[in-house]
Amino acid sequence: MVVMNEADIRNIVSLNSDVIVEMGAAFQSEGAAFTCQPPVQQMMLAPLNGLLCVKSFYTALKKHFVVKMAGNYRPNGGNVSETHGMNAVYDSASGQLKAVLADNGYLTQIRTAAAGGYAIDLLAPQTLDIAVIVGTGRQARMQLSALMLVRQPKEIRCFGRNTESLKCFVDWALDTHGIKVAYFTDEALAMANADLVITATTSRTPVLHKEAVLGTRQSRDLLIVAMGSDSAEKRELEEALVLESNRWVCDDISQSAVLGELKGISDDMFGEAFTPIELGDVLRGPSPGITICDLTGIAKLDLAISEYCLARMPE
Amino acid sequence: MVVMNEADIRNIVSLNSDVIVEMGAAFQSEGAAFTCQPPVQQMMLAPLNGLLCVKSFYTALKKHFVVKMAGNYRPNGGNVSETHGMNAVYDSASGQLKAVLADNGYLTQIRTAAAGGYAIDLLAPQTLDIAVIVGTGRQARMQLSALMLVRQPKEIRCFGRNTESLKCFVDWALDTHGIKVAYFTDEALAMANADLVITATTSRTPVLHKEAVLGTRQSRDLLIVAMGSDSAEKRELEEALVLESNRWVCDDISQSAVLGELKGISDDMFGEAFTPIELGDVLRGPSPGITICDLTGIAKLDLAISEYCLARMPE
Incomplete structure (x- = not known):
C-alpha cells in the first residue's frame, strides 16, 4: 500500500495545462462499462464550522476506484478555511486498498480549479x-x-x-x-x-x-x-x-x-x-x-x- | 499521522469481553452534544460481486470522528467473501486526519460480532x-x-x-x-x-x-x-x-x-x-x-x- 502525504503530493501535482487536459478527458469519458457513483455523503460539522464530503466513483474502465474525503472547516472563525481529508484508492479488479493519498484536500482543490x-x-x-x-x-x-x-x-x-x-x-x-x-x-x-x-x-x-x-x-x-x-x-x-x-x-x-x-x-x-x-x-x-x-x-x-x-x- | 495495517491491528484487537463492553457503552452513549451520522453510502460493485459501504459518524463527545469503508466481495465467486477497506480517523476538534487503520474490514467484523x-x-x-x-x-x-x-x-x-x-x-x-x-x-x-x-x-x-x-x-x-x-x-x-x-x-x-x-x-x-x-x-x-x-x-x-x-x- 502506498501512503503519500500532502508534501509528497504537492511535489508531483500542480495546476497546469496537463491537469486541465486530464480532467477534460475524465469529463468526456463514457462507455458501456459498469460504473457506480453513489450520492455524495455530506457531514455538516457545526463544531468545526464546516462540511466533510465523501465522494466515491467506480468504473470498470479504470485500474482504480476512489473514495474521496474532503473537509472544509473554519474551526476558529477567520477568513481562510482549513482543508483536510484524503483519497482512498482501491484496485478495481480486486477491491484491495492500493493507496492512501493524505492530501488534506489539495487534490480536490486542483481538480476543482482544473474543472x-x-x-x-x-x-x-x-x-x-x-x-x-x-x-x-x-x-x-x-x-x-x-x-x-x-x-x-x-x-x-x-x-x-x-x-x-x-x-x-x-x-x-x-x-x-x-x-x-x-x-x-x-x-x-x-x-x-x-x-x-x-x-x-x-x-x-x-x-x-x-x-x-x-x-x-x-x-x-x-x-x-x-x-x-x-x-x-x-x-x-x-x-x-x-x-x-x-x-x-x-x-x-x-x-x-x-x-x-x-x-x-x-x-x-x-x-x-x-x-x-x-x-x-x-x-x-x-x-x-x-x-x-x-x-x-x-x-x-x-x-x-x-x-x-x-x-x-x-x- | 498513524498508519496501521491489518497485521498490526490484529495484534492488538480481538473479539473478547472488553470489546463487547466497549460496544455496549457506544450503544448507550447519549448526550446533548452535537452528533452527525449521514446516511450510509453504498456502492453496489457488480464487477467485484459485492458491496462497499461508507459509514461516518461524528460526535463532539469523542476525541475523534470516523469515515469507515468496508467492502465485501467475491471477485472470483467462491463461498467465502474477501473483505477490504479501512477506517479513516479524524480529530474532532481540528478536522485533521489522525489515523489510517488499513484493516481490510477486520475492525468491522469485530465490532459486528461484539454488537x-x-x-x-x-x-x-x-x-x-x-x-x-x-x-x-x-x-x-x-x-x-x-x-x-x-x-x-x-x-x-x-x-x-x-x-x-x-x-x-x-x-x-x-x-x-x-x-x-x-x-x-x-x-x-x-x-x-x-x-x-x-x-x-x-x-x-x-x-x-x-x-x-x-x-x-x-x-x-x-x-x-x-x-x-x-x-x-x-x-x-x-x-x-x-x-x-x-x-x-x-x-x-x-x-x-x-x-x-x-x-x-x-x-x-x-x-x-x-x-x-x-x-x-x-x-x-x-x-x-x-x-x-x-x-x-x-x-x-x-x-x-x-x-x-x-x-x-x-x-
Missing part, C-alpha cells in the same frame, strides 16, 4: 475582453490561475463585499501572475460588459442577480461558471438568473439538483431553452445568450486526479 | 437452553464466538442449506471452542424449542419464516438477532415473521427501514405491540413473546472500535 479551466476552454469564446472573478478566497485564486492557462482576457476584475480581501486578491494576482486586477464592490458595475463570470464563494445567499447581470436588457452574451455551491445550504445564483439562462450546463445533473444551482428548480420549469446538459455531452464553443455552467465537483474527477498523482509517483 | 454479543447479553434470558446460528460463514462463526462470551447455552445448533458448509462449521466450533454443534437443513426442526436464533447470512431472500418459527402456536418466547441484512437488496426475515414480533429492537431505526428488516414495513403497521426501539433505549432483560433485534451496523461502533484500537497502539 473550471476545462469548462471555460470548452464553452467560452476564444477571445475574451473582460473576465470577472466573484470571491477572493483560495479557490477564487485557483480559478483565476486556471483561467490564465486557457484564455488571456484583456481585463480581469474581482468582485466581492470586503475591500480588504479584494485588495489582497489584487496583490496576489500581481505577485503570482503579473496581472493587474480591478476590484469592485458594486455588482452591476463589475458585470458591465463582461464576457465571463466565475463565482467561487462559499455563499449561502446569491452573489449574482438577474438585475445586475441583465439590467433593462432582454439578454446578453455571457458565460457564467458557478463553482461555489456544493451542498444543500449553499447558493450563488439568484433563481431568476438561473431561469434566464439560454444554455444550462453542469458537471452532474443529479448533484446540481441537490447540491448546486438547480436547487428549487422543478422539472416543469425545464423547457427547450432551459434543459440541463452535462459537461461531457455539451458541444464545444460559445453559444448566444447566457450560458451557465454549474460545477458541484464530481467523484469521476477525484478518481482522475488520484490516478494522475499515482502515475507520477517516484519509484 | 451481536452485546444485544444477546442485553435481551436474552440469563439461562439459555438452545441457541441456533443461521449461516455458516465468517460472521456466523464470529457471532457464535461472541455468544459464548456472554452466555453458555446447553445446546448449539447450526442451520443452513449446504451440508458441506454445515459440517465445516461444526468442525470449526469443535476446534475453536471445544463445543459440539448439531446441524440442521430443516428450518422447523432447527427452530424447535430454541431460545435464541442468530441469523448471519448474506441472503437476499428470507431464511427465517413465520411458519417454521410459530407453527400452529399463537406465540412463543424467542429472541431473534438478525444481523445479516445491511443493504437494500438483502433480507433475512419473512415479513410475516417481522409483523409477529412482540418487541422490535434495532441498532438504528432509519437504517433498519432502508437497509435492514424494516424494509417494506410502513409506519401504519406500527402499533403498541410493534414499535421500533433502538438498542440504546431498550430496557435490559428478556420479554415475553418474540423479540427481534435487527442489526444493520452503525458508524457509532466504527468510531468506538477505532478509538479502542488507537488506545491500544504500541508507543
Whole structure:
C-alpha cells in the first residue's frame, strides 16, 4: 500500500495545462462499462464550522476506484478555511486498498480549479475582453490561475463585499501572475460588459442577480461558471438568473439538483431553452445568450486526479 | 499521522469481553452534544460481486470522528467473501486526519460480532437452553464466538442449506471452542424449542419464516438477532415473521427501514405491540413473546472500535 502525504503530493501535482487536459478527458469519458457513483455523503460539522464530503466513483474502465474525503472547516472563525481529508484508492479488479493519498484536500482543490479551466476552454469564446472573478478566497485564486492557462482576457476584475480581501486578491494576482486586477464592490458595475463570470464563494445567499447581470436588457452574451455551491445550504445564483439562462450546463445533473444551482428548480420549469446538459455531452464553443455552467465537483474527477498523482509517483 | 495495517491491528484487537463492553457503552452513549451520522453510502460493485459501504459518524463527545469503508466481495465467486477497506480517523476538534487503520474490514467484523454479543447479553434470558446460528460463514462463526462470551447455552445448533458448509462449521466450533454443534437443513426442526436464533447470512431472500418459527402456536418466547441484512437488496426475515414480533429492537431505526428488516414495513403497521426501539433505549432483560433485534451496523461502533484500537497502539 502506498501512503503519500500532502508534501509528497504537492511535489508531483500542480495546476497546469496537463491537469486541465486530464480532467477534460475524465469529463468526456463514457462507455458501456459498469460504473457506480453513489450520492455524495455530506457531514455538516457545526463544531468545526464546516462540511466533510465523501465522494466515491467506480468504473470498470479504470485500474482504480476512489473514495474521496474532503473537509472544509473554519474551526476558529477567520477568513481562510482549513482543508483536510484524503483519497482512498482501491484496485478495481480486486477491491484491495492500493493507496492512501493524505492530501488534506489539495487534490480536490486542483481538480476543482482544473474543472473550471476545462469548462471555460470548452464553452467560452476564444477571445475574451473582460473576465470577472466573484470571491477572493483560495479557490477564487485557483480559478483565476486556471483561467490564465486557457484564455488571456484583456481585463480581469474581482468582485466581492470586503475591500480588504479584494485588495489582497489584487496583490496576489500581481505577485503570482503579473496581472493587474480591478476590484469592485458594486455588482452591476463589475458585470458591465463582461464576457465571463466565475463565482467561487462559499455563499449561502446569491452573489449574482438577474438585475445586475441583465439590467433593462432582454439578454446578453455571457458565460457564467458557478463553482461555489456544493451542498444543500449553499447558493450563488439568484433563481431568476438561473431561469434566464439560454444554455444550462453542469458537471452532474443529479448533484446540481441537490447540491448546486438547480436547487428549487422543478422539472416543469425545464423547457427547450432551459434543459440541463452535462459537461461531457455539451458541444464545444460559445453559444448566444447566457450560458451557465454549474460545477458541484464530481467523484469521476477525484478518481482522475488520484490516478494522475499515482502515475507520477517516484519509484 | 498513524498508519496501521491489518497485521498490526490484529495484534492488538480481538473479539473478547472488553470489546463487547466497549460496544455496549457506544450503544448507550447519549448526550446533548452535537452528533452527525449521514446516511450510509453504498456502492453496489457488480464487477467485484459485492458491496462497499461508507459509514461516518461524528460526535463532539469523542476525541475523534470516523469515515469507515468496508467492502465485501467475491471477485472470483467462491463461498467465502474477501473483505477490504479501512477506517479513516479524524480529530474532532481540528478536522485533521489522525489515523489510517488499513484493516481490510477486520475492525468491522469485530465490532459486528461484539454488537451481536452485546444485544444477546442485553435481551436474552440469563439461562439459555438452545441457541441456533443461521449461516455458516465468517460472521456466523464470529457471532457464535461472541455468544459464548456472554452466555453458555446447553445446546448449539447450526442451520443452513449446504451440508458441506454445515459440517465445516461444526468442525470449526469443535476446534475453536471445544463445543459440539448439531446441524440442521430443516428450518422447523432447527427452530424447535430454541431460545435464541442468530441469523448471519448474506441472503437476499428470507431464511427465517413465520411458519417454521410459530407453527400452529399463537406465540412463543424467542429472541431473534438478525444481523445479516445491511443493504437494500438483502433480507433475512419473512415479513410475516417481522409483523409477529412482540418487541422490535434495532441498532438504528432509519437504517433498519432502508437497509435492514424494516424494509417494506410502513409506519401504519406500527402499533403498541410493534414499535421500533433502538438498542440504546431498550430496557435490559428478556420479554415475553418474540423479540427481534435487527442489526444493520452503525458508524457509532466504527468510531468506538477505532478509538479502542488507537488506545491500544504500541508507543
